Amino acid sequence: MEYLQKISYKLNNKIYSNPMEFKITIEYCPGCRWLLRSGWMAQELLSTFEQEIDEVTLKPNKEVNGTFKITCNQDLIWCRKREGGFPDIKELKKRVRDFINPDKELGHLDRS
Numbered sequence: 001m002e003y004l005q006k007i008s009y010k011l012n013n014k015i016y017s018n019p020m021e022f023k024i025t026i027e028y029c030p031g032c033r034w035l036l037r038s039g040w041m042a043q044e045l046l047s048t049f050e051q052e053i054d055e056v057t058l059k060p061n062k063e064v065n066g067t068f069k070i071t072c073n074q075d076l077i078w079c080r081k082r083e084g085g086f087p088d089i090k091e092l093k094k095r096v097r098d099f100i101n102p103d104k105e106l107g108h109l110d111r112s
Contacts, residue, residue: 020073021054022100027069030060034068037086041070044089045096052100072099 026042028034035058042056061067068080070092077095078087087095097104 022049022052023055023057023073024053024077024096025057025059025069025071025074027059027061027067027071029065029067030062031065032068035060038068041087041089041092044093048093048106049096049100049104052104070096072096075099 024042024045026038028038038058042058046053046056066081068078068086069076070078070087077099078092080086093106097106
């Protein structure tokens with residue numbers, strides 16, 4: 001059975017109650033050689049949220065050096081410059097979970 005989260009959500013000042021698609025974008029600096037890190041994080045997110053995430057996109061940003069941003073449906077989840085570094089995978093999974101399915105248990109990641 002395919003998982004579809006039925007929620008009400010607000011987008012561009014309109015309220016929707018249809019199942020929401022979740023699209024993750026990992027924007028990275030190719031000059032900094034962050035493709036491998038981006039791919040690994042994409043794989044981890046797809047493995048953990050295989051029923052919730054519809055798409056993960058790796059997007060090289062060739063215009064702004066040092067870019068590393070993760071968004072979900074264009075909402076910022078992580079920004080390397082704002083946060084002062086890269087997320088550890090535990091923190092990233094918690095932030096994505098809190099955005100797409102706050103009731104989902106992450107097993108050992110929820111235990112501090």
